[in-house]
Structure formats: structure tokens, C-alpha cells
Amino acid sequence: MSLAATSVSEHGFDAWLAHKRSRRIKNWLIVAAGAAVLAWCVRDTILFDTDWARMGGALGIGGTLERFFWVDWSLAPKLLVPALETLMMATLGTILGCILSLPVAWFGAANVTPSRFILYPLGRFLMVLSRSIHEIIWALLFVGAVGLGALPGILAVAMRSIGFISKITAEAIENIDPKPVEAIRAVGGNQFQVMYYGIGPQILPVIIGTIIFEWDINIRRSAIMGLVGAGGLGLVFFRQMAMFNYGGVTLVVLAVLALIALGEVVSHFARKAVI
Amino acid sequence: MRHEKNIAESRATRGSTADTVASMSILQVRNLKVSYAASGPQILKGIDFAVDGEDFCAVIGPSGAGKSTLIRCINRLVEPTEGDIVLFGQSVRPLRGSELRHLRRRIGMIFQEFNLVNRMSVMDNVLSGRLGYTGAFRSFFKAFPREDIDRALHLLERVGLQDHVDKRADALSGGQRQRVGIARALMQKPEILLLDEPTSALDPKISRDVMRLIRELATEFKVPVLCNIHDVQLALESCNRIIGMQDGYKKFDGPSKGMRKQDLDEIYAMEVL
Secondary structure, eight states: OHHHHHHHHHHHHHHHHHHHHHHHHHHHHHHHHHHHHHHHHIIIIIITTSOHHHHOHHHHHHHHHHHHHSOOGGGGGGGHHHHHHHHHHHHHHHHHHHHHHHHHHHHHOTTTOSOTTTHHHHHHHHHHHHHHSOHHHHHHHHHHHHOSSHHHHHHHHHHHHHHHHHHHHHHHHHTSOHHHHHHHHHTTOOHHHIIIIIIHHHHHHHHHHHHHHHHHHHHHHHHHHGGGTOOSHHHHHHHHHHTTOHHHHHHHHHHHHHHHHHHHHHHHHHHHHHO | OHHHHHHHHHHHHTOTTTOOOSOOEEEEEEEEEEESSTTSOEEEEEEEEEEETTOEEEEEOOTTSSHHHHHHHHTTSSOOSEEEEEETTEESTTOOHHHHHHHHTTEEEEOTTOOOOTTSBHHHHHHGGGGGGSOHHHHHTTOOOHHHHHHHHHHHHHTTOTTOTTSBGGGSOHHHHHHHHHHHHHHTOOSEEEEESTTTTSOHHHHHHHHHHHHHHHHHTTOOEEEEOSOHHHHHHHOSEEEEEETTEEEEEEEGGGOOHHHHHHHTGGGOO
16 A cells, blocks of 8 residues: 555656646746747837937937926916816816716616616716726817817816716615615605615715715816816916926926825815715 | 503503404405515415404514515515405505505514614604605705604604614614614504514514514504514514414414414424424
8 A cells, every 4th residue: 555655656746747847838938928029019119119319319318308307487376277277177077977977877786777788788888988088088079079178178077087986886886785775665765765865875985985086086187188278287288398398397297296286185184084 | 642542552451352343454465475586486385364453463483484575575575476465455466656655655664684774863764764755855855844853753752762863873772773663664654564573683682672662652553563573482472463384384373372382383393304
């Protein structure tokens, strides 16, 4: 018996070694293939696609970057209104996004959807659509539709917000405790009352947390809306860039930074107050 | 109020099932069958019984006998597959939409796990018992009519929660939460009370207190009760009629006083598998 055991274990050892060797070769092949793809990417995008002649050596690069370093403070008073506009765009966009998210979340939550075969897939599709289109693309669409100004920015931010808010809300609805819902149905409550009394209080903390988070993100989004003509700080950025006033560009970037920091602080305390 | 109480007391002293003073059945269940899936097992396999105006009727039986399903069929939280349920002289099964809601608001229900909205105040939970009678506008703003608020406060006092009106429901103990559940059910001015294991989430002492309270209030408001309960001792103590169920069939139906040990043995025979 002990003999048999020994031979089995020796055989096992050989098999294990062979297995390990083939595994190692396979791993090396994978790494080599990855390196080849990486080399191909670098060659085509960086080596061939860059205008090396125009870059003009280390001094040239440094000289260009240096121009950004001299901040044009004279622009500061003119930034106040666009900064406010950016904040308002973020806030109004978030509010509009929330309102639009309500039906989407309702349709897209499997346990409350009014129709499983039509509205549920529609809700899910709208969630994906909202998130898969970049805010700049949304803004371009709305600038085309309603013209320049803050309004297309608000609409773009709202459209982009729907995906996240409604997805989190729908998931919260799907995870509720069904017992209070049963109770509201049992007292003869209608569909609205069931949702408002049975579901609403359960998902409220999640929703408010999500909205604050989304508002924070929307400040960032609103800050770049101006690049396509939808108002706010982005528009100033775009103009300064067009005038080659690099110091002004830096100041706008600093203003955006300050705004985002402000949003961060406000949302931190707001979230703490809610949850 | 006083008049009501006198009637209640005289009723209680008369011994409940002995005299059936020309009371017609409030609830009639005929040949009720339920299976949750079309091809799935049958949970109820043809149940017949009736509940009269003064019944405090317990449904007992082992787990899986179909007690909860039976209770939930009556207000259609569960859809029956066959048979007939006649409540307040009205057939329950064909009702749709607002007709069904209008029926449901006449039925009070008390749940095993209380089914309160935890993040809402005790008062709002009790007031939600009136939702079946409240329009969309009022319910949106939680602006219930004066008389509802008065009634809610009165009921909260009656169940001993007058000091907890503004607390959140999840700040209460189990027994207190069930009292909120009782007050919510009574807010409906129900014409029948359905109790789904109202005490099995509570400890034995609190269970007895809660059952006593329900019994008292049911007598006071003259509401018949259909109560599904698995604590046999508690059922025999607090109910005047017992329906015994086993594996989807009714095995016993009679006054709790006449129940013998062998009847119980028969109901619970299946429990030891």
C-alpha cells in the first residue's frame, strides 16, 4: 500500500511540474502579445502622429508652458458672473435631472414598473442612453436645438444626470422592504399612495445622497459646457484660449478649481446632515 | 362613547358563540383553492367556512398549512385560483382597481412583522390607515382631515402610546410597534380584522398583552376577527372559535371551549415528518 502511494505521488509530482511549465509558457506568451500591442499603439499614435519639428526641443516646450504660469489677475472681476452661472447651471441641471429621473426610475425598477415588457426595457434604455453620451455631446445637441447660452448647458447637464440618479433610485426601489408596501395596499391605498408612503421614506436617504453627489459632479460638467458655447466659465476659457491669453486661461482653471473645491465642501456637509 | 362601551360589555358577558342573535355571516369562504404557480403545488385545497359578526376566530395549524395564504386571500393580497369569497355580501374575486381598494379599506389587517414604515413617525404610520379614504392632494402633503387626526390621537392613547406620537416607528420596541399596527388597522374603522400571526415576533408576555388588547378593542368596536396564530395555548385563551388547518385542508372548526386534545393531535399530526 505504501509503495502504491509513493508511486502515485511521484507521478503526481511529474504531472504537476509539467502543468506548471506549460502554464509559465502560456503566461509569457500573453505578456509578449500585450507588449507587442502596446508597441504598435505607441508607434502609430505617438511616434508617427506627433509633429516633432513644430515642438522645437525642450526649451520650446518649457517656454510655452511658462506662458501659462503668469496668471492674468486682471481678468478676475470678470469671472464672478460666469462662475455664478456655472453654479446655477449645475444646480438647475441637477434639479431638472431629478425630476426627469423620477419616471425613468419608476419604469426601470423591476418591482414597480407599470409594464414589464414595454416600459421596463424603455427605462433601462434611457438610463444607458443618458450615461453613454458625453455631456459635451449632449451640449452640442442642445446648442443646436435652443441656441447659445446657459439653457443648453442646463439641459445637457440634466440629460447626463438622469442615468446615474435613476439607476441608483431604481436599484434602491428594487431593494426596499416589501412589508410596508403590503400594509399600504392592505389599507386600500392606490398606486401613488403605495409609492409615496410605502416606498418613498425607504429610499429617501439614498436618493438625497445621490443627488448631492450628482450636483458635485455637475459643477465639473457645467464648468466645461462653455467650450461648445453653452455659457459659464467654460466660455471664458474658450475665449481666453482663442486670444492666446494663457495667463487668463490659467486663472479660469483656478476659478474652476475653487468652484469644485467649494462644491466638494458643501456636498460633504450636506451629505453628513442627511445621512 | 359610553353607550358603545355598555353594549360592548353586555356583549362580552353574554358568552359569544352560544347565542347567535340572527347574525348573518360577514365572511363566507367556499371551496377556496390556491396555488402560487400554475403548475406548482396547491397551498389551499378547498376550504369552507364562515365568520359571523361576533366571532374572534383563530386559524391554527402547523407551518406550511396555508394559514397565511388563507388570510391574505380575503383581502386579495394573494389571488385565489378557485372557489368563492363573499365579504359583506360582496364577491371578492371579480373586484378590480378601485372596487378592490374600496373593499380593502373596510378590512383592517395586522401583520406578523408589524409592516410599519420605519422612517415615518408613529403618528404618520397610524394616519396611513386612512389612505384608502384620502385623496391624492391630501396624501401628498400628509394633510389628513381634523377628524382623522383626532381619531389617531385617541387610538394612540387607547393602545398606550400617547407619549410616542412623534417618534420614528423604528425607535419603538416590538410590542410598541405592534400597538402602532393595531392603531393603524383601527383607523380604517374596519368591519373585519385580519390578523396574520400578530404575536409571533413578540415574547410570550408581550404576546398575551397584545392579544388581550386586540380582543378588548375588537369587542369595543364590535369587529369580528379572523386571526391566524400558531401558539395554540394563546389561541385557546383569546379566541372563541378555532379553525384547524393541515396541509391545505380544514381539519377542525368549532368553539374553542369544545376543543379536545385529540382534535389538536389530528391537526398537528403532520408536523413530525
